[in-house]
Amino acid sequence: MTVADERLARTGAARRLLVRPELGAVVGAVAVFAFFASQSATFRSIEGVANWLDPASTLGIMAVAIALLMIGGEFDLSAGVLTGTTGLIMVILATRYGLSVWTAMLVSLAAALLVGFLNGLIVVRTGLPSFIVTLGTFLMLQGVNLGVTKALTGTVQVGGLRGAEGYEGARALLAGTVQVGGTDFRVAVLWWLGVTALATWVLMRTRAGNRIFAVGGDARAARAAGVPAERTKIALFMTAAVAAWLVGSILALRFTSVQANSGIGQEFVYIIAAVIGGCLLTGGYGSAIGAAIGAVIFGMADKGIVFAGWDADWFTFFLGAMLLLATLANRLVRRYAEEVRR
Amino acid sequence: MTGTDGVPADAARGGPPPGGPGPEIVAADPGTGRAAQAAPPLLEVRAVGKTFGGVIALRDVSTRVCQGEVTCVLGDNGAGKSTLIKILSGMHAPDSGEYLLDGAPAAFTSPRDAMDQGIATVYQDLAMIPLMSVWRNFFLGSEPVLGRGPLRRFDVAGARRVVREELRSMGIDIRDVDQPMGTLSGGERQSVAIARAVHFGARVLILDEPTSALGVKQAGVVLRYIAQARDRGLGVVFITHNPHHAYPIGDRFLLLNRGTSLGEYGKAGITREELTSLMAGGTELERLAHELDRGEPPGPAYP
Numbered sequence: 001m002t003v004a005d006e007r008l009a010r011t012g013a014a015r016r017l018l019v020r021p022e023l024g025a026v027v028g029a030v031a032v033f034a035f036f037a038s039q040s041a042t043f044r045s046i047e048g049v050a051n052w053l054d055p056a057s058t059l060g061i062m063a064v065a066i067a068l069l070m071i072g073g074e075f076d077l078s079a080g081v082l083t084g085t086t087g088l089i090m091v092i093l094a095t096r097y098g099l100s101v102w103t104a105m106l107v108s109l110a111a112a113l114l115v116g117f118l119n120g121l122i123v124v125r126t127g128l129p130s131f132i133v134t135l136g137t138f139l140m141l142q143g144v145n146l147g148v149t150k151a152l153t154g155t156v157q158v159g160g161l162r163g164a165e166g167y168e169g170a171r172a173l174l175a176g177t178v179q180v181g182g183t184d185f186r187v188a189v190l191w192w193l194g195v196t197a198l199a200t201w202v203l204m205r206t207r208a209g210n211r212i213f214a215v216g217g218d219a220r221a222a223r224a225a226g227v228p229a230e231r232t233k234i235a236l237f238m239t240a241a242v243a244a245w246l247v248g249s250i251l252a253l254r255f256t257s258v259q260a261n262s263g264i265g266q267e268f269v270y271i272i273a274a275v276i277g278g279c280l281l282t283g284g285y286g287s288a289i290g291a292a293i294g295a296v297i298f299g300m301a302d303k304g305i306v307f308a309g310w311d312a313d314w315f316t317f318f319l320g321a322m323l324l325l326a327t328l329a330n331r332l333v334r335r336y337a338e339e340v341r342r
Numbered sequence: 343m344t345g346t347d348g349v350p351a352d353a354a355r356g357g358p359p360p361g362g363p364g365p366e367i368v369a370a371d372p373g374t375g376r377a378a379q380a381a382p383p384l385l386e387v388r389a390v391g392k393t394f395g396g397v398i399a400l401r402d403v404s405t406r407v408c409q410g411e412v413t414c415v416l417g418d419n420g421a422g423k424s425t426l427i428k429i430l431s432g433m434h435a436p437d438s439g440e441y442l443l444d445g446a447p448a449a450f451t452s453p454r455d456a457m458d459q460g461i462a463t464v465y466q467d468l469a470m471i472p473l474m475s476v477w478r479n480f481f482l483g484s485e486p487v488l489g490r491g492p493l494r495r496f497d498v499a500g501a502r503r504v505v506r507e508e509l510r511s512m513g514i515d516i517r518d519v520d521q522p523m524g525t526l527s528g529g530e531r532q533s534v535a536i537a538r539a540v541h542f543g544a545r546v547l548i549l550d551e552p553t554s555a556l557g558v559k560q561a562g563v564v565l566r567y568i569a570q571a572r573d574r575g576l577g578v579v580f581i582t583h584n585p586h587h588a589y590p591i592g593d594r595f596l597l598l599n600r601g602t603s604l605g606e607y608g609k610a611g612i613t614r615e616e617l618t619s620l621m622a623g624g625t626e627l628e629r630l631a632h633e634l635d636r637g638e639p640p641g642p643a644y645p
């Protein structure tokens with residue numbers, strides 16, 4: 001008895017490659033690299049690579065965490081401003097209250113986890129769109145960042161981290177450099193690679209990963225299969241918050257000061273990188289590697305425009321075009337994958 | 343199948359004996375029939391009812407499912423089929439009547455609880471997640487793991503292999519277990535869901551209209567897998583409004599209309615025509631046939 005549907009014969013190897021979520025980002029990254037490399041010799045040199053991997057790394061850590069959350073079917077608009085909040089907490093505690101940098105980082109981690117937990121709890125308990133809930137958190141944190149910083153310092157920034165206890169060690173770990181082939185790379189690049197590898201492993205090779213795809217694909221069906229959807233989503237919001245803490249700490253240690261408005265506007269960049277990397281806005285589909293590559297495209301465009309001697313104002317035009325192209329490509333993928341045959 | 347009413351259909355079919363190797367004792371004393379049987383039905387409801395606010399959704403409905411048998415629940419829209427499924431699957435507790443599992447009273451706190459006790463429900467729409475691959479869907483919620491501690495991981499190779507084997511042993515021919523569930527046909531998706539329930543040790547399989555959205559050929563495919571599950575010794579509750587799907591596979595037919603039972607029949611006690619006629623409300627169908635017949639040739643009405 002054979003019930004093979006003769007129409008399934010269309011699934012060829014090429015077609016299967018085409019539905020990899022990362023494919024669009026890889027093609028885009030190759031094209032962007034080829035373009036800027038042909039325009040600027042500095043861009044394609046090893047120093048150039050180290051240069052554009054720097055913005056790619058901090059953005060990439062966030063984009064990967066946001067990609068996990070988006071695969072789980074939710075957004076987090078507060079992730080950008082949370083990088084500022086965690087940095088501010090750390091610097092304020094280390095410079096004004098005499099805590100060591102390490103202790104201050106632990107406190108800011110606890111604060112980040114709390115924000116992520118509350119985001120998740122409100123979303124799963126109320127059933128409100130996470131877009132609205134985290135927009136609320138975003139605005140509240142923005143206000144707190146400014147208000148507290150001004151009240152404590154009278155200005156819109158806190159600095160002086162260099163003199164704090166434990167600064168050198170923390171800086172070496174999070175904001176130092178490593179030499180590869182005679183060129184200094186930011187150590188954040190290693191963190192970014194590590195985060196991407198860990199997220200990919202979790203997504204593809206663990207129970208949690210299967211459940212993340214499921215709650216984003218169809219939360220009701222996932223629940224019917226016995227998946228703890230609420231817990232999974234809250235954990236994803238907390239993961240995004242931990243990533244924001246990591247990036248906030250990296251940036252604060254690198255610059256030894258934090259602006260009260262830092263991180264604002266970045267939340268959409270994370271989402272754009274994740275979408276370029278193959279995440280669907282509707283959830284249930286995407287890739288951590290894709291998001292990391294999406295961040296590379298950003299880094300290349302960000303620095304490439306400068307290397308090529310162009311007006312940096314064109315950066316956002318480029319961004320918008322990439323986003324549109326990526327979304328169109330994703331729509332094709334989704335249509336293929338959801339094609340229902342009866 | 344020529345067994346008299348009351349003789350388990352298994353014996354006639356030569357399927358797996360329900361109560362081990364011993365011969366089955368059938369109703370030694372007709373007065374206390376069910377107490378004398380060797381194996382009580384896997385699942386039985388007696389005079390269950392459910393009301394939602396002022397609406398009586400179900401009243402005084404009794405039926406049972408035995409090992410290796412298919413009980414068909416038939417009824418038109420609004421007959422109370424979905425309420426009965428929700429009671430059987432543990433989603434709702436009945437307001438009145440009894441729910442027996444293996445002859446002992448049972449109450450479930452959730453569908454998950456019922457699932458853990460061997461009652462699996464396959465819903466038409468909630469069965470699967472379209473963007474996920476067949477093997478990921480198959481093990482969703484019960485993923486096999488390797489290793490321990492932080493290295494505990496999803497046994498991907500094992501999962502793929504098991505899915506391929508399970509589908510093959512059910513005679514389901516899906517070439518690629520990596521393809522997204524959404525690219526399968528409706529019949530194939532139902533079949534995978536049935537295979538999943540069988541794999542996870544379901545003893546009772548409740549199928550909510552598994553053939554209703556399917557074409558003729560695909561419905562036939564699903565019926566074949568229901569027969570496979572039955573032959574493996576599962577008790578199947580098959581909900582449908584199509585007597586032509588129910589009759590060939592059913593051992594027992596429960597007819598519902600407006601929340602009450604129109605009767606429960608063994609296969610020997612009813613013909614396909616009687617079943618079809620009962621489904622359509624008997625005389626109602628005749629009247630309709632008559633009405634339609636008359637309208638066919640315009641006849642002498644034209645000058």
